[in-house]
Amino acid sequence: MPSDNKKSDLKTMSPEMRERQKIMSRMTPEEKIMHKWRCHYEKATPQLLEVIEYCQKDNRIVPHAWRQIIGKYMKFTHRNKFTEYPPLKSSLILGASHAPDIEKRQRFLTQIYWCYKNMFMSSMFKDIMETSTEDWVVGYYQEDKISLELIKREYARWLNVNYYPEHNIYNYCTNHHKKHKKIETAEKLHDNQEGVLDDESTTFIGSR
Numbered sequence: 001m002p003s004d005n006k007k008s009d010l011k012t013m014s015p016e017m018r019e020r021q022k023i024m025s026r027m028t029p030e031e032k033i034m035h036k037w038r039c040h041y042e043k044a045t046p047q048l049l050e051v052i053e054y055c056q057k058d059n060r061i062v063p064h065a066w067r068q069i070i071g072k073y074m075k076f077t078h079r080n081k082f083t084e085y086p087p088l089k090s091s092l093i094l095g096a097s098h099a100p101d102i103e104k105r106q107r108f109l110t111q112i113y114w115c116y117k118n119m120f121m122s123s124m125f126k127d128i129m130e131t132s133t134e135d136w137v138v139g140y141y142q143e144d145k146i147s148l149e150l151i152k153r154e155y156a157r158w159l160n161v162n163y164y165p166e167h168n169i170y171n172y173c174t175n176h177h178k179k180h181k182k183i184e185t186a187e188k189l190h191d192n193q194e195g196v197l198d199d200e201s202t203t204f205i206g207s208r
């Protein structure tokens with residue numbers, strides 16, 4: 001009976017699949033691994049390029065549900081244990097929500113690149129493309145788009161590859177980011193001063 005099943009499988013198998021099986025049967029284990037990665041990159045590279053473009057369109061920074069999306073992949077790597085996967089840094093959201101938008105975008109895109117380099121691109125592509133256009137954090141200022149080359153540099157930094165001069169996203173941004181940082185600093189100082197004045201005026205009025 002098993003042999004009959006195999007025969008029926010061979011009958012229904014496409015000529016391309018039969019040829020592929022023949023090729024695979026003649027490969028060494030190392031060649032099979034290389035073939036696996038080659039097939040992955042053939043499919044995943046166009047997806048990566050499309051996602052990088054899409055994720056920066058209309059000044060998008062990161063999906064609102066990004067913590068839940070990336071959480072599915074964080075379990076494959078651990079800060080304090082050795083795993084077969086390289087480090088995957090946490091998102092710059094929640095506790096790190098004070099980070100500038102350009103840094104949040106860089107971290108977000110590098111996390112996507114991590115998925116590309118570790119054969120999770122198909123599922124990540126699906127997660128991103130199924131996110132509604134309304135479910136994104138959108139930058140207040142128009143941010144520079146981050147190229148694949150800069151994403152690769154940041155990913156290399158995660159792997160402890162050092163660059164000279166040291167890789168810094170602000171080295172590749174236009175001067176308006178410095179202006180934005182100055183404005184944000186001024187706004188924070190203004191808010192802090194208002195808070196102090198409010199506290200003092202309340203205390204003074206109450207003391208009367």
